[in-house]
Amino acid sequence: MGDVTATDGTGTDTAAAAAVESAATAAARAALLPTTRDERAAWLDALAAALEADRAALVALAAEETHLSEARLDGEVTRTAAQLRFFAGVAREGGYLEATLDSPDPALIPPRPDLRRMLRPLGPVAVYTSSNFPFAFSVLGNDTASALAAGCPVIVKAHPGHPRLSRRTAELALTVLPAGWFALVEGMEAGVALVQHPVIRAAGFTGSERGGRALFDLAASRPDPIPFYGELGSVNPVVVTRAAARERAADIGAGLVGSFTRDAGQYCTKPGLVFVPSGEGVEDAVSAALGSAPTSRQLTDGMSAAYASALERFEADDAVSVLLAHEVPGTSTPAVALVDAAAFLAAPDAFLEEHFGPVTVLVSYRDDELAALLAVLRPSLTATVHRGAAEDVTALANALAPIAGRLLFDGWPTGVAIGWAQHHGGSWPATTASIHSSVGATAIRRWLTPIAYQDAPQDVLPPELRDANPLGIPRRES
Incomplete structure (x- = not known):
């Protein structure tokens, strides 16, 4: 099914690189296999159910490792399950694809062909988890949920502040997700290798300005730079x-x-x-x-x-x-x-x-x-x-x-509701990419890239772009 953990964080650079390589190879294979939005939504619903079924053990373990109260952590499990189900709904609804159809018009200058555009998944992505939300912004948190909804296999870099909780949560994920769609790695060396691996097409991070900037610079200095979505420091x-x-x-x-x-x-x-x-x-x-x-x-x-x-x-x-x-x-x-x-x-x-x-x-x-x-x-x-x-x-x-x-x-900013209109972002140094959010429906946009089809035959087109809208998703047509 995949790797629960590739290294315990104390291994050598060679061991970390090997761990990342194994996870990346499996993720690359998984990304080539077509999945439907309904299939991915079902995965997310199943992950939410698995998390809730193991709630008591997870909360006890998290309280041991983080010193947060069990009441707070229990509520965070509820939130995390809600996030997973929310992104299942986002995937099923399909509007996130931004499907757009322009009919041919030879009278225009230049003439317009048949054009059909939508967003497609980038491929395998890296997720760097936070310390302060050991569930909601961690192994099965917002980044992982939105990436899976988008159709991107996920390799999670666990936070050292709660390693045993991360491993147990990863074990749950591996009981639900198909081979290659999820892996967990640990340790600084693995984190560095992960953002530089050529299979990884984007990365999400929640943490300090210093740590996020270091990874952002690595992502930008690759031979093929990739998007790095870091949520960093903020005084609010x-x-x-x-x-x-x-x-x-x-x-x-x-x-x-x-x-x-x-x-x-x-x-x-x-x-x-x-x-x-x-x-x-x-x-x-x-x-x-x-x-x-x-x-x-x-x-x-x-x-x-x-x-x-x-x-x-x-x-x-x-x-x-x-x-x-x-x-x-x-x-x-x-x-x-x-x-x-x-x-x-x-x-x-x-x-x-x-x-x-x-x-x-x-x-x-x-x-x-x-x-x-x-x-x-x-x-x-x-x-x-x-x-x-x-x-x-x-x-x-x-x-x-x-x-x-x-x-x-007339309120206070602690507490970020889950919703279609939510935005959790901002310009540097709040984040590395102000046009995107790490909470809410548009968080899925980070893991997508556009593709346009010109004069394509119907059988080549994704179902979401075919005539008569067979899947019934929101589309703009002209």
Whole structure:
């Protein structure tokens, strides 16, 4: 059926290369065998059922390896199964193919022949999993689900933060998927070899800016460069207007603390930079809510150390005041770094860096300072506006839209719903490819490439492009 794991991450470069070669060879064979959208949808439904059937063991194993709560992980299994079924629906519906038919018109200059266009699968792809979502952005996560729906065999590079969970999930996948359609490899050497292997036609990654950039550069430097879809760092700025602060400062403070401390602040959509109007009490509300903020362990010792180092840098800065929640040994203490607009603008880079963990930066502004603050922002996965009742924030929304993949109002960005209209992306450094999403139906577009048929006989055409639309998919015809 395929490989559960090709190396345990401690092998030699030669062993890693051999593991990747074996998986790639099988994937290349699988890609040559035609499959239908209904067949692939059935695989995805079966994967969802297998995941749910093994829920208890998977959750227990994930809790051991990641320190995340079983309640959180149980919900994530539900989400992951929903994603798999969602992409089964996307595959069956067929609109993602962008099937387009132009009838011949000899009167045009130049004359138009019979043209029929659709998207087709790229071929075998690589998926690099994340640490913070051991199910939903991992072995059978969004990238794998969308790639299988598109018709691309998948080779997954497991995250070292939860190796046993990755292997068990891969074993489930191999009970469902045909030979060559799935493999799991482990270790840094395998990850490097995978993105450079000539069989691999695209790669998806969720993780740090540093790691994603290294793989992106390898993908671009190949003799035949391939697309690399990396979801990287993001500070997810929030703007609280003066009207909003006057109306509901306490609610905003409590909501912010709940969002940035959730699961030890280990979300790519964590609100890490918040602009609040001076003198309206938001800082006091945040301080009050911080007193009862939850504490928890981070995913790895390395992440805990990096978080502690970030707090030390804030505490060493004379322009910054650091508020700390109650300390619990063995956990990462939630914190808020307070700074005024002048200090922020004097050294913005110190505050625009993503810090993985339960910390956020609060920037106090006067109304005449907000435009300058927004002007230095880098692109993020999200941006949020908290507004007053009936307040017109059109100008503010227009200022934030160019740097945001998703623009929210009166809420918090942690939590990315699964849907046809969802977009989870953004310009560099949020992602390496701003026109694509890693969540939602259009995530499938990353694994597809167009082909146009000119004056092709009916029996050569894919069924989706034949006369009378025999499969009944959405098409544009002219």
